[in-house]
Amino acid sequence: MIVASTPGGNIFELACAVLVSLAFSLSLPARGQEKAEHRAGLLFDGTYDQAEVARKIEGAHHTQLVAAHEWDYGVKNFTRAEWEEQKLDWGSYLTGAKKLADEIAGRVKPELVRDSRGVIQYAVLREKDPFLSSVILSPHFLKIFAETLGDQLQVVVVDRNLLYVFPADGGQLEEYGPAIVEHFRAAPLRVSLEVFLVNKRGFRVVGELERN
Numbered sequence: 001m002i003v004a005s006t007p008g009g010n011i012f013e014l015a016c017a018v019l020v021s022l023a024f025s026l027s028l029p030a031r032g033q034e035k036a037e038h039r040a041g042l043l044f045d046g047t048y049d050q051a052e053v054a055r056k057i058e059g060a061h062h063t064q065l066v067a068a069h070e071w072d073y074g075v076k077n078f079t080r081a082e083w084e085e086q087k088l089d090w091g092s093y094l095t096g097a098k099k100l101a102d103e104i105a106g107r108v109k110p111e112l113v114r115d116s117r118g119v120i121q122y123a124v125l126r127e128k129d130p131f132l133s134s135v136i137l138s139p140h141f142l143k144i145f146a147e148t149l150g151d152q153l154q155v156v157v158v159d160r161n162l163l164y165v166f167p168a169d170g171g172q173l174e175e176y177g178p179a180i181v182e183h184f185r186a187a188p189l190r191v192s193l194e195v196f197l198v199n200k201r202g203f204r205v206v207g208e209l210e211r212n
Contacts, residue, residue, distance in 0.1 A: 040069040042097040043077075044133035044157045046192050052080040055090065059205035062192040063157065067093060068130070075130040100131055101138035108135060110144060110165065120148050121172050125163040133157050136196065136203055155196040156180055156209065159187035168197060177209045184209075 045066045053067040067078045110123040123145060125132065135141050142151055145165060152168035164180055166173040184193055193209040
């Protein structure tokens with residue numbers, strides 16, 4: 001069941017400083033070709049995480065957008081000190097994060113789930129990319145499902161690496177909601193049970209799956 005919600009140093013020092021700054025740039029390759037590219041972007045994350053650099057989402061009570069970056073041991077949120085040291089601002093950062101979201105939207109492959117008659121009920125996006133959830137930011141997100149689920153979608157970001165996508169009309173989310181709640185409880189990097197409406201106008205939270 002969905003419960004509705006309301007909406008000055010020497011040259012060497014200078015060079016080091018430049019390198020530190022660039023290390024957090026979007027889509028900048030790490031030093032040495034043998035290392036993976038270090039990226040920065042946005043995560044959909046639960047509000048239980050006390051992120052220092054984050055923004056609210058329209059209608060959300062339990063989900064937030066968090067600025068994060070990769071490093072040699074995975075991904076971590078920006079601290080306020082890192083953010084200010086790199087002289088970053090939300091507007092330009094969001095532009096870069098959307099470019100990363102576009103790249104993810106261009107390669108992600110949804111798993112389509114059908115009923116016994118072969119009718120598509122919903123889709124699952126599952127990938128190890130820590131920035132998978134940011135795919136919602138991309139205008140290309142809707143194109144992935146245009147021929148299967150339509151252009152009005154309901155999305156539940158259960159985990160950073162797991163999204164459920166339903167057509168906004170038809171009531172399928174109501175039917176499968178209890179199973180999604182169980183997946184949420186077992187998720188290692190859980191986000192929330194809030195339901196996003198995604199369409200050509202953007203995205204916002206319109207409700208939340210009820211926990212039994």
